[in-house]
Amino acid sequence: MIVVGYNGFTRSAELFAKLYGATGVDRHQLIGHDASAALVVDGEVVAAVEEERLSRAKKTSDFPVHAIRWCLRQAGIGLDDVDVFAFPWRFAPEVVDRTIRDIADGGMPVVAKFDQLGRAGELYTGMLGRAAVHADFMTRMDYPLDPNSLALVPHHTAHLMCGAYVAGVRDAAFLVSDGRAETHSAVMGELRGGVMRAFEQGSVGMDDSLAMAYGKITRYLGFVPNNDEYKVMGLAAYAPPPTRNPLLVNAVQLNEDGSYRIFIPGEKKAYYSFFDALFEGDSEKREDFEFRVKVAGLAQHMVEAVTAHQVRVLGAATEFDTLLFEGGLALNCVAGTKMLQRSSFAAMEVGFGASDPGVSIGAAVHVAGLPERPAATRTPYLGPAYDEAEMLSALAEHEDDVEWAELDAAQLTARTVELLTGKKVVAWFQGRTEYGPRALGNRSILADPRFPDIKDVINLRVKHREPFRPFAPVVLASEAPRLFDLGKKTVSPYMTFVFPVRAEYRDRIPGACHVDGTARIQTVDGAANPELSALLHAFSASTGVPCLLNTSFNVAGEPIVCSPRDALRCFLKTEIDQLVMGRFMVAKRSGRDA
Known part of the structure; x- marks a missing residue:
């Protein structure tokens, strides 16, 4: 079986700029970033490359034409030889219905509800819906793709399957945590015999995304959100462990089931004011190195505390002693290492594609099925070579x-x-x-x-x-x-x-x-x-x-x-x-x- 997994939308940058103002510093706050493609043949990944490496546009969200074509050339095959094209987003009708209900039931004024519904509708019909995804592929690849050969894979499933493939495991507990998927930002559960089962407990909605909260602090400190979080992690090492973290007191609520709520405003002006009050900051202080160190240390401590809470609950709910940690937040390697050392798990794996580049691999692996007998090694060296x-x-x-x-x-x-x-x-x-x-x-x-x-x-x-x-x-x-x-x-x-x-x-x-x-x-x-x-x-x-x-x-x-x-x-x-x-x-x- 030959499967191509791919991530990226032609209109993502255009629509997110038009509908949500995702430009400039916020240019990576969109769906489809880290566009890429991966080729799976008979259960093994034989080629994978990020679109940015070929197009030279960093973190591009564009449809990955170059990446798909390179993967096919690498294997010496054409589009007609591919059995399934797997896409790591699935905005199914029930997901859309839930989005509409959430907007309608929200506390916004009626005019704001209509505005939000209008923007969500344009995003769905122009980009996220199955028909839009199918049309995007046919237009960009200039190929009449059979609709039955297009498989839409839930985003968090794709994250998990990439991690399971790289780790070579079919049975493990898992935690997937990133900015957003179709409806959730974090899920936990078990992989049994290569089949994912998410627990009802511990799931976290997008409005309470820990990764997005970290991204807001990243922006507050003058960096690019959804891109420079690793800079905040590095800056945090200069700070001493906090004796009291105002974020955990005023911005986070930990729930017994492993989930959490995050109370940080959504709009930039509002959360800047919120952080200024919380950290005793202002526009001048935000330029001061010591102030930035203090805030970075508190943000990192928040991530460590929340993820440790998730892992404690997950450890008590599973019999497995191996944890797969995937999603963009898994690249916070300081928090991940502390999670493992302080947890009941004997082992934890974080793959080379833990953030969104990995979902192309994961979508293809999900369709092909995890191999019964994993190869002895999984290599990250999957892209172009030159003679x-x-x-x-x-x-x-x-x-x-x-x-x-x-x-x-x-x-x-x-x-x-x-x-x-x-x-x-x-x-x-x-x-x-x-x-x-x-x-x-x-x-x-x-x-x-x-x-x-x-x-x-x-x-x-x-x-x-x-x-x-x-x-x-x-x-x-x-x-x-x-x-x-x-x-x-x-x-x-x-x-x-x-x-x-x-x-x-x-x-x-x-x-x-x-x-x-x-x-x-x-x-x-x-x-x-x-x-x-x-x-x-x-x-x-x-x-x-x-x-x-x-x-x-x-x-x-x-x-x-x-x-x-x-x-x-x-x-x-x-x-x-x-x-x-x-x-x-x-x-x-x-x-x-x-």
């Missing part, structure tokens, strides 16, 4: 600006280690593009973590981003327990957990330590990534340190690079010292025009 001819073609286009040499594997590794130990910043471009929001060693910028100021060098000279932002270390899986306190985890291959750096290594790898002494690590072995593993072994032999700093190969505001041309453009407009692309060692020509 030497394509690399040489891109290099030739920039021959006035770069020079290069082709080395064998041993020479390339040795030269890269020499550069890294000389405090050089190296861009690393190998194999297939990673899937998901985090670079996992094939489209990465690498550096030596032994230099205390290396984070400042990369943040300011290369990434052009805030100086408080930490970097993640990539470490040999066999050596990780020696450097980091992994708690209940044994490996962390997708940068989805944060661990304390052991005291004896904090002075040895200061560049990898966040201000609170933790690190969001990626563990690597030779089976998962042979090239990166070989580099780590060589670096360890040279320095005694089996880890490197790893950050995504891009600059602020741009997607992670995908192609050799993307890599060269990024390399040439930053102060990255060297580019390793396949077997080519690439340097900037001296005296080139800036």
Whole structure:
């Protein structure tokens, strides 16, 4: 069976801008963001790529024409060969009826109700309804899709199935928590024999979305909501644990069944005033670093407290000792790690596609069915790869600006280690593009973590981003327990957990330590990534340190690079010292025009 899962709408940006003002800072507050496509053949994901990597429009919500076409080309098939196209949103009639009832029964004035009903109707007929989804596919793909070959999959089901597939499990408890789905923002339950059963208890409506609450604080602090929440998480590490959290007193109500209510106004002006009163802030204070640290710490503490509450209730309601945590909020790896350590669960898994890129995989897997016998490994390296001819073609286009040499594997590794130990910043471009929001060693910028100021060098000279932002270390899986306190985890291959750096290594790898002494690590072995593993072994032999700093190969505001041309453009407009692309060692020509 061949299934294509895809996420994205042609009119999402247009309609959300027109109907809800989702532009500028709020441009990602829409449905279909992180557009992508994935191809499942006989139960296994063989190709997946985010539309942004090909279109170069970061976090695009557009219909993923490029991603779908690439997946089909990768497998050598056409649209006629696909059995089902799976879409990770299902606004069924009962969902629409509930939306209409909620608006009609709300406390708004009649005129406001008609306005809201009108906007919801235009969104449904123009984008969300089955007929609109079907028409969008046929128009953009220029293909007469049989309506029976289009499967609409509930959004949270798609999240869960992606996580289950990546973890290789068919039986587990689950928590899915994100900004919004069709009617809920969070659900919990069990996966039994590959079949999802959501509990009635613990479900949370969209009006009480924890992720949306965190997004409002993200915006209040001057960042982009539904995009920069990880910045708030990083900023929170500078704050001491709060003795009293006004958010938990005035904005959150925890219920016995594992659900919760959140009392934060919906409109920007109203919630800015609410936060100013709660945090004793104003427009001037919001620019102050210490104030932002305080608020970020309180927001992070709120997420940790609420998710811990959910997991306590879920742990008491299930016999399973493994928890699957999926949805955008699962990328809050600080909260997730604390959840696991303090819970009754023996294990917790968060996949490389936990946020909305994963729903394309999950929708396809749901239609195809979870494999009875999961493969030994699930790889995030599912996107495009490029051969030497394509690399040489891109290099030739920039021959006035770069020079290069082709080395064998041993020479390339040795030269890269020499550069890294000389405090050089190296861009690393190998194999297939990673899937998901985090670079996992094939489209990465690498550096030596032994230099205390290396984070400042990369943040300011290369990434052009805030100086408080930490970097993640990539470490040999066999050596990780020696450097980091992994708690209940044994490996962390997708940068989805944060661990304390052991005291004896904090002075040895200061560049990898966040201000609170933790690190969001990626563990690597030779089976998962042979090239990166070989580099780590060589670096360890040279320095005694089996880890490197790893950050995504891009600059602020741009997607992670995908192609050799993307890599060269990024390399040439930053102060990255060297580019390793396949077997080519690439340097900037001296005296080139800036």
